[in-house]
Amino acid sequence: MSRTIPARRGRPSAALSPQRKISVSLRLKRIFRAWQLYVLLAPSLIYIAVFKYWPMYGVQIAFKNYSPAAGFTDSPWVGLTHFVRFVNSYQFGQVLGNTLWIAVLGLLVAFPIPIILALLVNQLQSERFKKFTQTVLYSPAFISTVVVVGIMFVVLSPRSGLLNNAIQLAGGEPIFFMGSAEWFRPIYVISDVWQNAGFSMIVYLAALAAIDPALHDAAKVDGASKLQRVRHIDLPGIMPVVTILFILAIGNLLNVGFEKALLMQTPLNLSSSEIIQTYVYHAGLQQAQFSYSAAIGLFNSILNLALLLFFNTVARRANQATLW
Amino acid sequence: MSLTTNPRTTGSPARAVIQHRPRQTLRDKYGDRVFNVTATAVLLLSILAVVYPLYFIVIASVSDPNAIYEGKVWLFPSGVTLEGYQRIFADSRIWNGLGNTLIYTVLGTVISVTTILCGAYALSRKDMPGRKILMLLFVITMFFDGGLITKYLVVRDLGMLNTVWAVVLPGAVGVWNLIIARSFFEHTIPNELREAAQMDGATDFKFFFKMVLPLSKPLIMLMVMVHVVAQWNSFFDALIFLNDDSKYPLQLVLRNILIQSDVSSTGTTGGDIQSYAAAQRIAELTKYAMIVVSSLPLMIALPFMQKHFTKGAMIGAVK
Numbered sequence: 001m002s003r004t005i006p007a008r009r010g011r012p013s014a015a016l017s018p019q020r021k022i023s024v025s026l027r028l029k030r031i032f033r034a035w036q037l038y039v040l041l042a043p044s045l046i047y048i049a050v051f052k053y054w055p056m057y058g059v060q061i062a063f064k065n066y067s068p069a070a071g072f073t074d075s076p077w078v079g080l081t082h083f084v085r086f087v088n089s090y091q092f093g094q095v096l097g098n099t100l101w102i103a104v105l106g107l108l109v110a111f112p113i114p115i116i117l118a119l120l121v122n123q124l125q126s127e128r129f130k131k132f133t134q135t136v137l138y139s140p141a142f143i144s145t146v147v148v149v150g151i152m153f154v155v156l157s158p159r160s161g162l163l164n165n166a167i168q169l170a171g172g173e174p175i176f177f178m179g180s181a182e183w184f185r186p187i188y189v190i191s192d193v194w195q196n197a198g199f200s201m202i203v204y205l206a207a208l209a210a211i212d213p214a215l216h217d218a219a220k221v222d223g224a225s226k227l228q229r230v231r232h233i234d235l236p237g238i239m240p241v242v243t244i245l246f247i248l249a250i251g252n253l254l255n256v257g258f259e260k261a262l263l264m265q266t267p268l269n270l271s272s273s274e275i276i277q278t279y280v281y282h283a284g285l286q287q288a289q290f291s292y293s294a295a296i297g298l299f300n301s302i303l304n305l306a307l308l309l310f311f312n313t314v315a316r317r318a319n320q321a322t323l324w
Numbered sequence: 325m326s327l328t329t330n331p332r333t334t335g336s337p338a339r340a341v342i343q344h345r346p347r348q349t350l351r352d353k354y355g356d357r358v359f360n361v362t363a364t365a366v367l368l369l370s371i372l373a374v375v376y377p378l379y380f381i382v383i384a385s386v387s388d389p390n391a392i393y394e395g396k397v398w399l400f401p402s403g404v405t406l407e408g409y410q411r412i413f414a415d416s417r418i419w420n421g422l423g424n425t426l427i428y429t430v431l432g433t434v435i436s437v438t439t440i441l442c443g444a445y446a447l448s449r450k451d452m453p454g455r456k457i458l459m460l461l462f463v464i465t466m467f468f469d470g471g472l473i474t475k476y477l478v479v480r481d482l483g484m485l486n487t488v489w490a491v492v493l494p495g496a497v498g499v500w501n502l503i504i505a506r507s508f509f510e511h512t513i514p515n516e517l518r519e520a521a522q523m524d525g526a527t528d529f530k531f532f533f534k535m536v537l538p539l540s541k542p543l544i545m546l547m548v549m550v551h552v553v554a555q556w557n558s559f560f561d562a563l564i565f566l567n568d569d570s571k572y573p574l575q576l577v578l579r580n581i582l583i584q585s586d587v588s589s590t591g592t593t594g595g596d597i598q599s600y601a602a603a604q605r606i607a608e609l610t611k612y613a614m615i616v617v618s619s620l621p622l623m624i625a626l627p628f629m630q631k632h633f634t635k636g637a638m639i640g641a642v643k
Contacts, residue, residue, distance in 0.1 A: 031453045036528035037446040041458065044443030047497045048465055054478050055470025061477075071481070072474075117370065120363040129364075135630055136371050140378075142622045142629075144557030146575045147615050150582030154384075154611050155377055162380050165395035194374065202634055226359040251467060259560050263583055277472070284473040285564055297471030305468060 062295035075291075082295035091279065099275040099300075102188060102261070103253045109189050111249055114197045115242060118204035119230050134205070137198030148195055149263040152187060153178055179268035188264065188273075192257065203245065204238055211237040240321035247315060247322065251308040254300050276300045385409070385612035389605035407606065408613030418614075420570060421577035425556060428573055432492035433551040439497050440547060441540070444505030445532055448513070466499045472564075479565055490565035491573065495558075501550060504636065508543045509536065546636040549629050553622060578618055582611050 031038075057072060062082060064075040086092055117137065124130045140148070155162045156177035164174040177183045215233050224232070258277040265273045274282075276296060284293025316322045384392055388403030396402050412418055446452060447459055469475075475494060484490040513536055521531045537544070559575035566572060572580075 027453065030451075034449075034452050034528070037449055037452045040442040040528070040532065041446035041452075043439040044462070044497055044502065045458070047439060047493075048462060050482075051475065051478065051494050051496075052465040052469060055474035056468070057470075058474035058477060059470050061474065066477075072477075117367070120367055123359070123363055124367070125360070133367050133371060134634075135627065136374055138630075138633075139623065139626055140374055142553060142557075142626055143619050144559070144575050144578075146557075146559050146579045146582065147619055150578065150611065150615055151377060151381060153583060154608065154615070155380070157608070160389075160393045160605075160608055162377070162384075165392075169395060194377075198374070206634070225355040227355065230359075262560075263579065280472055281564075285476060290473055290477065294471060294473040297473055301468060301471060308467060 059294065059298055061291050062298045064291060066291040066294070078291075082292045083299065085292065086296050086299065091274070094271065095274055095276055095279050098272055099254060099277075101185060101272075102257065102275060105185055105189050106192060106257065107249060107253065110192050110197065111246065113193055114200035115204055115238070117197060118201045118208060118238075119234055121201065122205060122208045122234065123226060123230065134198070134202070138202060139198070140195045141199035143195065145260050145263060148191060149260060152191060152264070156187070176268075178264070179266055181269045181272040184264065184269045184272045188257070188261065191260070200245075204241065207238040207241040208234055243315055243320040243322075247308065247311055250311045251304065253307055254304045381612050381615050385609070385616045387609075389609045392608070393605065405609075408609040409617070411606065411610050412613050412617055417569075417572075417577050417581075418574070418617075421572055421574035424571060425574040428488065428491050428562075429552055429555040431488065432496070432555040433548055435492055436496045436498075436501075436551045437544065437547045440502050440505055441537070441544065442532075443497070444502050445509050445536060447502070448506045448509035449528075462499045462502060476564060484565070486566055486568055486571065488571075491562050492555075494561055494565075495554075501547065505543060505547065508540065512539060512543075542632065542635060546632045549632055550636070553629075556622065574618060578614060582614060 061072055061075060063077060063079055065078050066072075066075045070076075121130055121133055124133070143151075154160075156164070158164055158174045158176040158179075161177075163177070168174055175183070177187060211234065215237075216229055219229050219233060254276065258275070261273055261275050262278050262281060265278060277300065280293045280297045280300070283289045283296070312322050380397070383399075383401040384397055385408050386404050386406060387397045387401040388405055391397050391402035447455060447462075449455070452458075470478075479485060479490050479494060482489075484493070517535065518531060521535060526534070557575060559573065559579055562571075562573050562576045563579075566576075
């Protein structure tokens, strides 16, 4: 503004400072005028301050020897001791391996299935069958994790379970599914698909609904088959949503399913069911090794964040939709 | 995008208008038919895979436990008995847990929904100074958090251990829900409406409570349902923050009985092996009945809730 008035060019600071003052007071006035909005926001802000940022501040105990009397700030500093201890502990390889196994298996199997289901449901002719399929497939999402794991225990029970009855009927030997380490991962992933695929499908169905029907009509006129239309119209059409959900899934890769893993744990399957977060729970809350387990939790968070950043960058390089 | 339109469902009659199908050869029609049959078959199998285990649980819950042991229960209940249900309803832990769950669900839902609606509305206002930085503060917590241990220590330092607050507060505001609510407000409350209201002298409070909330019924329904379902089904916060049995919510009681195989309630008479085995079988029967009873309320409400959840998924997808 001041540039248009040549006379003032000699003393820019003097010319600008009253303006800046005005803008500061104007800003204050604007802030003051919006006070009611800040009051509305206050409960949420207090919430994240107390239950998100205070624990984040407390993460420093991962580098300290936490004592309840000294609190987060005054506990004595020990550097990377806890991390070194975790990396050198005999469980490290196993726990990390189990965590990655479940995460990757879950991503490879459980991520694509809802997409396939949505593409199929979307092509159904009958609206009523479409609705029915949707409702049935997503109903397990409303069953609690506790009950889903409870169902596993009764249905897979070696003495009276449905599956073992079927196996015995077919002449096989009953299998103690919940008590064997090698069955933990398949059961974990299959039950995940069983419970959540239908619910995840809905987001893709919403994205498919947003595709312009004219594209399908044009393709039909050109003689494209259904399969071709699914591949060349539907799939590219939902790709941005797929990418975003994929990145979000990566961002939660090492966090999801912790509760289920904990519930599915039995002393007999620990060698494949002990993941980083259940280990944190056992070491931290059951054995009260607060600093040590906070360090492991931090290790998990950082690993997770690194994965997220990595895949977001990959998506950007590939010119796909990204989170930011 | 407006919430109430679904181009696909309204679009199909429009497609039917196009009658002429040039260049559609016999081979193409055959290919489409194969596609349709395959799709229907895959979906029918998926439906069966979802429904059969649930159906089995229901028929097993009223069957004679011995018949289940012998593998005689497949499609129909055998030797109908309601003993499992009788035992559940006689179990004070279940009733107590149910009562606690009701309290936690109502209280938790009220707190969460109120906080989220107010906060999301403020964040949806583009004229609120500092909006971007404040939003960033929320988004950061989606990607990094302090972890289980420090959360536990904070709750302990607040003196909330073993209180209702430890169950309803630590997970009260989900940032994802906040974002969904914010984008709902951004898309459904026109700026002109606010400007007109402000001309007439309405304050932000007045506008929010008298205009915005009445216009946001679908969002409020969605938020209430999301939180009712989540709170009804949650057990983990109760597990780590509560240590008094009498405060346990239903899910934690279920966990102890279903998964930790706590048979004490089912009347183990002790002594000989035969009565122990009988008690075991009754315990199994009780488990089936318990799964049914605890899941039934949400399953009954499901058809009613479906519409709202589908809409919610759409707001999320459009984000």
